Amino acid sequence: MKDRSAVVLSNERVADGVMKMILQTDDMPDDLIGGQFAHVRVPDGAHVLRRPFCICDFDVVAKTITLCYAVVGEGTAQIAAVRAGDRLDVLFPLGNGYRPTGKKIMLIGGGMGSAVLPAIVTAFPDREYTICLGFSDASKVVLTDELAAKGVKVVLATDNGTAGEKGYVTDIAAELAAKDAPDEIFCCGPEIVYKILAHKFEGSGIPVYISLEQRMGCGIGACLVCNCRVRRGDGESYARVCKDGPVFALGEVVL
Amino acid sequence: MNTCVEIAGIKFKNPIVTASGTFGFGEEYSHFYPLSALGGICTKGLTIRPKQGNPPPRATETYGGMLNAVGLQNPGVEHFLATDDKRLADEDVVVIANVAGSTLDDYIAIGERINDAHAQMVELNISCPNVKEGGMAFGVLPSSVEKVTAAVVNVCKKPVITKLSPNVANIADNARAAEAGGAAAVSLINTLSGMAVNYKTRRPVLANNNGGLSGPCVKPVALKMVWDCYNAVKIPIIGLGGITSYTDVLEFMICGARAVQVGTANFTVPTAAYDIARDLTDYVARQDMDINDLVGTLILNG
Structure with missing residues (x-):
């Protein structure tokens, strides 16, 4: 079973209301791409939902991921208070990232x-x-x-x-x-x-x-909480931001 | 030691079942652990025809819990029978098909259709608070609980579990009504009706305005209701509401639950149901006990 525990190497304020955190993991995936996200558990018992943050950067050799996130509520404030050396429960990489085609x-x-x-x-x-x-x-x-x-x-x-x-x-x-x-x-x-x-x-x-960004539940495609509206065939339907996205073709999404 | 429980003649290797709507059809979670580690899984609510559900936002966190208003989005029972039901047939786990409808005819139709499924049991969702026609109308009055249960029991060859709403006058009366209608078991509680409000916009956070409250904050309500129903009916009770640990499971069983469902905890920790089943099994082994001996052993104070 995948180890979700990651060590916080740093967690610093980098702009007004914005934090940058570097996490190290023993279980570094080798197929990570941009546009994927990490689902971070708030380190207390009162917050039942994880916080989805995009993976800002990563280093396969150093086995680190960088998360850059805005502090917007109690959950992110708690994550912002985490210090170097602490451990966080981080589920990643999740979602369908971006693979550039062309030069x-x-x-x-x-x-x-x-x-x-x-x-x-x-x-x-x-x-x-x-x-x-x-x-x-x-x-x-x-x-x-x-x-x-x-x-x-x-x-x-x-x-x-x-x-x-x-x-x-x-x-x-x-x-x-x-x-x-x-x-x-x-x-x-x-x-x-x-x-x-x-x-x-x-x-x-x-x-x-x-x-796309949306409030998420499971983050793995099971709960259908984070859906967005997309054009499929002749009609419109819902797609899961966490699993079918978060990256979509612009023309596909109903804005 | 024994962790095996039996409901309507169907054996669960342990009393841990995943709650409908939190676990999809098991596929996503099967990448985290073998589903065979669980006693059972309860599918996402199924309807006769595919359903798109509510517009987003569909969920928001609240203190010690969350509100959701997904609105029964599902691919429809035919899609389930052709795909997920077949995949789940290869898993060594009890599969419970959760079904919902807007009319009595819908419930009868889907109850009949499930006869062709591998799923061994049916859970009647008559208490979804998030869609106008989500069956909530059937879940409020005891007379309609009995009527819809009896109608499905009449056509469905599989044991029927009636899932009860806490948003009612007296849940024990509704448990009795389900029993009178021929239910093999009752499960409770479904979510509590609630609202989250943004003071800046003066609007509810959810697009649907209202949602269903779940998570650890509802556990005391659920425990009391399980105990009330345990004292009202002879059929087995499946308890749910805010379970996050094996000690929560023990508390529900002491209050009268024969099995339990784990819901919101699956979001907090994707391996929650697996972890709880493992920890519960370890506890039962340490105590060298039969877990069935716990059921309904609550000792009330003077």
């Missing part, structure tokens, strides 16, 4: 959605990436250094111009895409970003993939 890949991160991008570059290092990151202001900016260290092109934007270019990441990404003509686009961000992308890239012929 030139554009990655777009909106706010916390940026957290999913480093693992994509780590899993498929032989692609030409252009990465566009957008945040509301400078206090929210995360992961720019980590991505730059991977030797990929990073364009940063903030809504108010306090860091990087002033403007929305969707506008900047659309301009760059018009020049660079990427083979494929992957984006993780809030739903509004997906709606704008759907509008901007409709009919462009560039496949766009997105990652």
Whole structure:
């Protein structure tokens, strides 16, 4: 049976309300890809549901995964209070991640959605990436250094111009895409970003993939709690974000 | 020592059964442990036709528990018979098909259809609080509990378990009604009707507004109701509500449960039912006891 116990190597605040945690495990999978997630048990008895966090990055040799998460409630506050040396019950890797097809890949991160991008570059290092990151202001900016260290092109934007270019990441990404003509686009961000992308890239012929977020139960596809609405055939039906996703083709999801 | 229990002539190697709606059809959990480690599994609620369920969000955490309003999403009984039922036939575990409907005819139709299943027992979901036609109407009044139970028992060759709602005037009356209708056993409790509210938006958190409360917070309610029903009926009781450990199982059995179901705990720990069955077996071995000797041995204070 898989050992779910992982040792916390570090757990630090990296931006306003955002934590980065590195966990080490004896049971490191060798098929991990970006877009997959870890289901973390809150270390007390009162919280019955795990917290799904995207796997921000990983290192197969060091047997570590990095989680980057927003502190939004009591459960994440408890996870944020965990210290180096503590153990956490972590179920991973879960979900259907992102496998880039083609050579030139554009990655777009909106706010916390940026957290999913480093693992994509780590899993498929032989692609030409252009990465566009957008945040509301400078206090929210995360992961720019980590991505730059991977030797990929990073364009940063903030809504108010306090860091990087002033403007929305969707506008900047659309301009760059018009020049660079990427083979494929992957984006993780809030739903509004997906709606704008759907509008901007409709009919462009560039496949766009997105990652969804939903309240989860089991995290393994059994309880049907985290469903999203998708177009299948002529009609609409529900798909499981935890198992069929979290990565979907943009055109497939009913936003 | 003995961990084996029997309900309606069907033997469970231990009293641990997974609760409907928390375990799918077992496939996902079978990647974590062999299903044969359990006494039984209860399937996701089945309806005659496929059902899409409620819009998301469908669940939210609450203190010591959670609310869900999945709304009986399921692929329909025909799909079950053609796929999961066949896969489960190869597993050494008792399979209980949980069935739901909106009308009496629905219950009769699915009760008949299950006759072709490998599943050895049927659990009647007449207490789903999350769909308008989820059978809740059948689960409230004792007269309708008896009526729907009798109608299914009349057409179904497999032992019928009636799953009781706690959202009623007197659950013991409903247990008696199920017994009068010919139920082979009753299971209780289904979820408690509840609501979570976001003070910022002034809206309920769940898209369905209401949901069913489960998890450790409901355990005291469930224990009391199991005891009340134990004193009301002769048929076996399957107890559930907030079980997370083998000591919880012992408490339910002392209150009168012959077997138990593990639900929400499967979400907290994917191996929960396996862990509980293992720990319970270890305890029974240490005590060198027959677990059946515990059933209904509660000693009330003066």
